[in-house]
Every structure is written in structure tokens, then in C-alpha cells.
Amino acid sequence: MHIMEGYLPAKHCLAWYSVSAPFFAGGVWRIRKILAERPQARMNLAAAGAFAFVLSALKMPSVTGSCSHPTGTGFGAVVFGPAVMAVLGAMVLLFQALLLAHGGLTTLGANLFSMAIVGPWVSYGLWKLGQRLGLSVAVSMFLAAALGDLATYITTSIQLALAYPDPVGGFMTAAIKFGGIFALTQVPLAIAEGMLTVVVMDALAGKVADIRKVSILAGETR
Amino acid sequence: MAKSSRSKWLLLGTVALVVLPLLLVEGKFAGSDDQATAAITHAKPGYQPWFSPIWEPPSGEVESLLFALQAAIGAGVIGYVIGKRQGLAARDDAEH
Incomplete structure (x- = not known):
């Protein structure tokens, strides 16, 4: 889940805004470039955004006895590059x-x-790694989406631990504590997201060979 | 493996992942953000958030309406794109 309103000290809020701002600007630039160079990709770009929209609305029960939701950002990151996400x-x-x-x-x-x-860049990196190691398209996509999802919640745990270090054990203890709440809950959800991402890739790309799917979805080839 | 059967198994797996915790785990299934809030209050007793949401859904019903709306918008767009692609593919097939 996302960090709640008012639960990060103002200094931290400002710091995270300034870290994120250049990535956001880069994303705007990248989207304009994609739309200008391959306008046929705009439908799939909308679908990538819509996928994140759906998945982050689905709060699912998890093995820890609490609920959380996936992020849906890995799919767009693999197809269009992490910046657009x-x-x-x-x-x-x-x-x-x-x-x-x-x-x-x-x-x-x-x-x-x-x-x-963080989630999209982890997804993108793992996708590239998977392809380089010769893993199949479906397995690479699954790992990229699942571990990108998990990376998001590990990041959330670290952000909270930075703001609220444990009075005794400091940052590490707090990171493990928040990790137990967020990251552990997220494990089955991340697996679910990985599987759903492969389903959506198949559905959007249609009946073509796996190896061509991502470039077709990106509008680079037909 | 045919693509449609791959999707079928993956969707079944997803359903199992959602259902099994409900059957096997005893818990309240509250949101993990509520637990995080509790952990923060535990680390810093008496912590008050310094900013409140500008607007909050007035009830659980309205909140679930808006969550459903969010999912519906997303699923609608994805469905539209899939349908559009299939329509275009069918037209291409007819032309050739």
C-alpha cells in the first residue's frame, strides 16, 4: 500500500518529491517521443496505464492475514521502457x-x-537480464513484473524506516519491521501480478510468436 | 503450449493465490497500511499526521464504489484495446 497522507515528515516529503521530479519530467519527454515516432503505439500505451489502474484497485488477501494490492507497473516498463511509468x-x-x-x-x-x-526500473532491468540469459519471453515477463512489484514494497518499507527508525535497533530493525508488514504480504500478490502480466501480454499481442510480442506491443514492428 | 491454455492456467493460479489465504490463514485481512500506521504509532507514541486527506469517501460503501470505478475504467480500456486489435486483425485477414 502507499504511504498514508501526513505520515512522512515534511523534509522527507520534499526530498522524495525532488528525487522523483526529474524521472517524471523524463517520462513526459519519453511519452511525447513515443507518440510522435510511433503513433500506432498509443492504444497499447493507454492499455499499459489502464493495467496499472486496474491492478492497484484490487486489494487482495495475503498469507500474512492482511490485504494489499499489486501495482501493475512492470508491463508498461518492459514494453515502453521504465521512464513512461x-x-x-x-x-x-x-x-x-x-x-x-x-x-x-x-x-x-x-x-x-x-x-x-523503482518498481518499473527493476522490472525493466530484470527483463533485459532475462533476455540476455536466454530465458523465455513469458518467464522473463513474469519475473520482471513480480519482482518489480516486490521492489516497490521493499522501497516503501525503506522509506518508512528512514522516517521512523526503531528507538532501539535503528534503521535496520525498522526496515525489517516494515518489510514484514509490506514486503511479506506482497509476495503472493507479486506472483499473481507476474502471472496476470503474462496473460495481458498474450491478450494484447494476439496470435504471434512470443519472441515478437514485446516489439509489436511497443509499436516497433507489425 | 497453446497460448489460450497458458492464460487459462495462469488465471487459475491467480485465483488460487487469492482464495487460499482466505481459506488457510486466520486473520482480519485488514489493509497493510493500517498495520504500518500502527507500527508508526508504536515507534512514536502519540504521533499525529501533519496533513489530512483533502477529501475522504464518506463511507465504506462510497469507497468501494470508487475502487470498483477505478478497476472498471482500467478493465474497460484494456478490453477496448484488445477488441480493437482483433477487429483490425480480422480486417487485414479479409483484405489478403
């Missing part, structure tokens, strides 16, 4: 902060960093 993720986070009191405006910079920057 900073913008698409911001739309999701704004919707939830303004209409659902979920996350917040003061914590938007921090939540953007975990969900729309």
Missing part, C-alpha cells in the same frame, strides 16, 4: 490520493518513487 503511475496515485484518501498529496513524491520509478 513515472507519468502513468502518477495518474494512478493522484486518482487514489484525491478520490480514495489512499496514499496522499504530501507523500506523492515518495509513493511515486517506490511505485512508478
